[in-house]
Amino acid sequence: MAESELLVQLGVVGAYLVVALAVGVLAYRVTGRDAEDYYLASRSIGTGVLLFTTFATLLSAFTFFGGPNLAYAAGPEWILVMGLMDGILFAILWYVIGYRQWLIGRYERYVTLGEMLGDRFGSKRLRALVAGVSLFWLFPYVMLQQMGAGEAIVGLSDGAVPYWVGAAAITLFMIVYVVLAGLRGVAWTDTIQGVFMLGIVWIAVGWVLSAAGGLDAVSASLAASNPEFLSLGGGVYSPQWMIAQAVTIAFGVAMFPQINQRFFVARDVRVLKRSFALWPVLVLLLFVPAFLLGTWAAGLGVAVPEGANVVPVVLNAYTPGWFAALVVAGAMAAMMSSSDSMLLSGSSYLTRDLYRPFVNPDADAARETWIARLGVAAFAIGTFVVSLFRPGTLITVGDTAFGGYAQLALPVIVALYWPRTTRQGMFAGIVGSQVFYVAHVFVPAATIGGVTVLGSAYFTWDFALYGMALSLFLTVGGSLLTAADADERAERFAVGTRAD
Amino acid sequence: MRRRKTDYLWIGVFVVLVAFAIPWFLWGNAATWSGLPVWLWWHIGWMVLASVAFALFARGAWDRGMNVDPEEVGFDG
Numbered sequence: 210m211a212e213s214e215l216l217v218q219l220g221v222v223g224a225y226l227v228v229a230l231a232v233g234v235l236a237y238r239v240t241g242r243d244a245e246d247y248y249l250a251s252r253s254i255g256t257g258v259l260l261f262t263t264f265a266t267l268l269s270a271f272t273f274f275g276g277p278n279l280a281y282a283a284g285p286e287w288i289l290v291m292g293l294m295d296g297i298l299f300a301i302l303w304y305v306i307g308y309r310q311w312l313i314g315r316y317e318r319y320v321t322l323g324e325m326l327g328d329r330f331g332s333k334r335l336r337a338l339v340a341g342v343s344l345f346w347l348f349p350y351v352m353l354q355q356m357g358a359g360e361a362i363v364g365l366s367d368g369a370v371p372y373w374v375g376a377a378a379i380t381l382f383m384i385v386y387v388v389l390a391g392l393r394g395v396a397w398t399d400t401i402q403g404v405f406m407l408g409i410v411w412i413a414v415g416w417v418l419s420a421a422g423g424l425d426a427v428s429a430s431l432a433a434s435n436p437e438f439l440s441l442g443g444g445v446y447s448p449q450w451m452i453a454q455a456v457t458i459a460f461g462v463a464m465f466p467q468i469n470q471r472f473f474v475a476r477d478v479r480v481l482k483r484s485f486a487l488w489p490v491l492v493l494l495l496f497v498p499a500f501l502l503g504t505w506a507a508g509l510g511v512a513v514p515e516g517a518n519v520v521p522v523v524l525n526a527y528t529p530g531w532f533a534a535l536v537v538a539g540a541m542a543a544m545m546s547s548s549d550s551m552l553l554s555g556s557s558y559l560t561r562d563l564y565r566p567f568v569n570p571d572a573d574a575a576r577e578t579w580i581a582r583l584g585v586a587a588f589a590i591g592t593f594v595v596s597l598f599r600p601g602t603l604i605t606v607g608d609t610a611f612g613g614y615a616q617l618a619l620p621v622i623v624a625l626y627w628p629r630t631t632r633q634g635m636f637a638g639i640v641g642s643q644v645f646y647v648a649h650v651f652v653p654a655a656t657i658g659g660v661t662v663l664g665s666a667y668f669t670w671d672f673a674l675y676g677m678a679l680s681l682f683l684t685v686g687g688s689l690l691t692a693a694d695a696d697e698r699a700e701r702f703a704v705g706t707r708a709d
Numbered sequence: 710m711r712r713r714k715t716d717y718l719w720i721g722v723f724v725v726l727v728a729f730a731i732p733w734f735l736w737g738n739a740a741t742w743s744g745l746p747v748w749l750w751w752h753i754g755w756m757v758l759a760s761v762a763f764a765l766f767a768r769g770a771w772d773r774g775m776n777v778d779p780e781e782v783g784f785d786g
């Protein structure tokens with residue numbers, strides 16, 4: 210690649226980072242020094258910003274890389290999984306978990322999920338368990354984002370910039386940014402990033418289509434080269450697989466720290482309602498074009514080198530270098546908007562649920578803020594170092610985290626709605642399902658007496674679904690078998706006064 | 710009694726929205742219309758429909774499952 214072109218591309222990415230940093234500094238100037246303002250922007254977020262910050266946070270390198278790669282290799286049916294998962298199931302959970310958490314959090318001023326559950330069940334250990342489980346799954350996921358960013362820069366520069374330099378630069382940038390900006394800045398840049406990604410992906414689709422001769426021509430060449438892509442199902446896409454992916458990821462997303470914490474930040478109920486209704490449309494607008502790009506690349510006979518991502522390759526083939534650079538900047542925006550929120554939430558779990566209750570209960574506000582920022586840096590550096598060893602592929606690592614969070618969702622829903630839930634029931638549900646899930650991820654499958662255990666599925670259904678069922682069974686069963694302790698406070702979750 | 714009926718109605722609407730987000734009846738169907746598979750058009754229509762249903766739910770039935778009065782929650786839009 211010509212030297213000058215490389216400079217143009219790095220210039221685009223650099224300019225983008227400068228804009229993000231400027232917003233961060235602006236947010237820093239209006240952010241107060243207390244934890245509620247740093248982590249939750251004092252619960253003052255409006256519709257547009259909440260919608261886009263949640264949306265951009267939800268998007269990862271997967272939207273631009275892993276997802277289109279999957280569509281390129283196996284067909285575009287993932288769009289339907291996305292629709293069921295994010296468009297419908299997550300929207301319903303937005304109401305069932307999100308609105309309830311918002312109502313409770315508003316009265317009790319909770320900042321994290323662990324804090325809310327720990328207070329309700331009168332248990333510091335439960336609080337630490339929820340935070341510990343969340344951080345355990347957050348770590349590989351942040352690593353996934355860094356790997357995506359590193360690969361994006363390798364692809365953009367045709368290998369001139371090595372992987373570790375790209376990932377290190379992004380990590381450093383994010384640390385500075387999150388330490389400065391807090392949630393308000395993160396939410397503002399998320400909004401810019403979300404709008405940017407949405408715009409850029411549609412321009413990319415338009416450009417590729419017009420360069421390749423229009424939708425009908427692209428469709429015809431796809432029908433000639435990969436007719437199986439047009440037909441619903443086939444290949445990896447079985448009904449069981451699609452349902453399992455949609456269900457585990459949707460429930461998992463609701464328990465991801467950076468998404469779950471968003472449930473606390475809405476300014477008023479109108480914000481929650483509008484976001485809820487606009488959700489499916491936003492899903493439609495982003496994922497259909499992103500995944501179609503990958504699908505069309507197959508029909509257009511674009512050759513993707515081993516280990517490369519399809520979207521940059523197809524854009525380099527059909528659009529000028531600077532535009533491909535813009536899209537890679539969009540992918541990095543996706544990756545950063547997820548990671549900065551994850552770092553911020555991860556740090557809040559670390560400091561509020563682990564450090565303060567166990568290490569230093571008397572920490573004053575100034576010290577807590579300092580520790581929070583230190584936590585951000587430690588977390589980001591740790592994931593960066595591990596990402597250099599590249600354990601597993603993007604999709605595998607990501608799916609493992611989503612399934613792990615999905616195990617938390619049903620115990621939390623039970624706790625939110627059923628006053629009879631007990632502390633012992635919560636411990637049983639959370640610990641039992643996590644042990645079950647982790648064993649299936651890490652212990653190799655074995656056949657005992659003709660039955661395969663610890664495999665990826667039972668009766669063709671993903672093991673994560675059985676883990677969720679187990680979490681529900683153990684939480685409800687454990688609660689029925691035990692009595693609530695005197696210091697459990699069911700009334701904390703009893704929102705509302707309306708007699709029914 | 711009327712309240713009960715409306716609750717079941719909304720649960721039914723949500724169940725249908727979930728159940729047919731993937732058009733199972735088009736399984737294996739490769740027909741295209743205007744350059745995109747028919748099942749993709751279904752997806753586009755279904756997301757718009759879900760959005761409308763969610764907007765109606767937010768307007769008329771939002772606080773139904775939560776035991777709160779609209780005035781309690783502050784502004785009710």
